[in-house]
Amino acid sequence: xxxxxxxxxxxxxRGEVPVGAVITDALGRVxxxxxxxxxxDRDPTAHAEMLAIRAAARLLQSERLMECxxxxxxxPCAMCAQAISFARIRRxxxxxxxxxxxxxxxxxxxxxxxxCHHRPEVYGGIGESAAAGLLRDFFAAxx
Amino acid sequence: xxxxxxxxxxxxxRGEVPVGAVITDALGRVxxxxxxxxxxDRDPTAHAEMLAIRAAARLLQSERLMECxxxxxxxPCAMCAQAISFARIRRxxxxxxxxxxxxxxxxxxxxxxxxCHHRPEVYGGIGESAAAGLLRDFFAAxx
Numbered sequence: 001x002x003x004x005x006x007x008x009x010x011x012x013x014r015g016e017v018p019v020g021a022v023i024t025d026a027l028g029r030v031x032x033x034x035x036x037x038x039x040x041d042r043d044p045t046a047h048a049e050m051l052a053i054r055a056a057a058r059l060l061q062s063e064r065l066m067e068c069x070x071x072x073x074x075x076p077c078a079m080c081a082q083a084i085s086f087a088r089i090r091r092x093x094x095x096x097x098x099x100x101x102x103x104x105x106x107x108x109x110x111x112x113x114x115x116c117h118h119r120p121e122v123y124g125g126i127g128e129s130a131a132a133g134l135l136r137d138f139f140a141a142x143x
Numbered sequence: 144x145x146x147x148x149x150x151x152x153x154x155x156x157r158g159e160v161p162v163g164a165v166i167t168d169a170l171g172r173v174x175x176x177x178x179x180x181x182x183x184d185r186d187p188t189a190h191a192e193m194l195a196i197r198a199a200a201r202l203l204q205s206e207r208l209m210e211c212x213x214x215x216x217x218x219p220c221a222m223c224a225q226a227i228s229f230a231r232i233r234r235x236x237x238x239x240x241x242x243x244x245x246x247x248x249x250x251x252x253x254x255x256x257x258x259c260h261h262r263p264e265v266y267g268g269i270g271e272s273a274a275a276g277l278l279r280d281f282f283a284a285x286x
Contacts, residue, residue, distance in 0.1 A: 063184075063186060063189075079225035100258055108246075115250040
């Protein structure tokens, strides 16, 4: 999660909403890491999780990341949660909850839908205060 | 929708689940078109809608596609529906319903979530029989 937090901090420094993600393999080795790049890439889908998943799939030459785990500094939105399910990610560790934009414990609650074919194990609140602090500072500076 | 159907047919010919999408601008001009490329790209996020949205954002150099409309041959899943919302797509026209995997009229019903910030106008059932036929033939050939 520390690596994900450093990706989030790097995103903030680029003027992006500070969210970072890391994907590890079955042995816990880091496969890919990414920060939010929506503005820089001019891509509404360029959330940290999406970039990390796409890069890991490219790396492993497989659209399924069966034994991989995802660490992300903010509760994934519905788009990312559905992508996590499609990618067959094994475990999701997230830091800060996202009452307004989250799609795991809030809103669409993607993994709780009866039509969700793959549900990862989910662990929230890991490194929450650091991640929430980054987000708070970022938005405070913009108000 | 005819263009989207031809993208879906091309996807089927590549061995991909036959779904195609087209994005038009405020004047109805085609900006981008794409077919499902999950297997070919080894990318679990490479649904037709996602590829069309990303290409349109790149083309317009904006992560918001305010006046753009999306035509897609199958009801978008939750991932694509959330991406459509993020991209501020104006109208979504889809052909076949997707009881198992849809995220607009089924499952997560993304646009009906109280936390959904942008809801496009949605028109379903346009060209439904052709799109459903493509999907039926594709899956029948694989059983």
